[in-house]
Ligand SMILES: Nc1ncnc2c1ncn2[C@@H]1O[C@H](COP(=O)(O)OP(=O)(O)OP(=O)(O)O)[C@@H](O)[C@H]1O
């Protein structure tokens with residue numbers, strides 16, 4: 001979809017910017033949706049712990065003043081697991097992006113960003129500037145579907161996306177697959193020209209994992225096998241994007 005390579009001139013400019021970047025090889029995934037409660041933090045913590053479970057150096061940046069991702073990280077440390085580097089600072093539209101970049105200077109090879117509800121305008125643009133990939137969780141309800149449509153439009157029209165498209169993908173969350181609402185969500189997601197990666201089940205296993213400071217991919221529980229397969233799909237898609245970005249110099253580096 002957005003794979004078009006940059007022109008030669010653009011690549012020269014991009015390469016120069018990449019040199020300025022503190023960590024050109026870092027892979028940054030933003031989890032975002034303006035709608036509250038759709039699963040942003042759930043996605044962020046499960047993704048970060050998925051990378052940690054695969055022994056990747058990973059940082060989790062909590063940009064939500066509610067600090068739910070950071071609370072999870074604290075719970076994780078109390079449980080004796082300390083393999084995710086935590087960063088917290090609120091997303092404020094008046095903070096220059098250069099300053100934000102400086103704050104994530106120490107982030108590891110993979111950076112997962114949890115963002116607040118209500119993200120729009122300049123703050124959204126700045127979050128996009130830090131990111132290469134955006135994952136958007138959507139719940140199966142009419143309000144959520146409408147909100148997701150608006151949010152996707154906002155991303156597509158944002159200045160930093162217009163300058164350089166980020167990779168976008170949608171994940172259906174908390175779905176009970178046999179419901180009429182899920183059928184409508186499925187129809188909507190498949191109609192988008194944006195990858196629809198998977199459908200995460202509505203299950204207490206996610207809540208239990210949070211209590212333990214873990215992600216679902218770390219649970220040694222046979223009941224979680226189906227959910228772990230869903231996450232495998234997400235991780236595989238992300239790995240393809242990461243490889244693609246690395247193999248095309250200057251392609252999609254945050255700026
Ligand atoms: N797949 C799921 N199955 C069961 N519960 C879930 C699932 N996904 C999220 N939840 C629960 O739904 C609630 C909202 O999820 P979460 O906090 O991840 O949303 P959010 O988008 O980060 O919310 P906010 O906009 O307030 O930051 C949480 O209590 C979470 O445990």
Ligand SMILES: [Mg+2]
Pocket residue numbers: 040041042064068114115
């Ligand atoms: Mg949240």
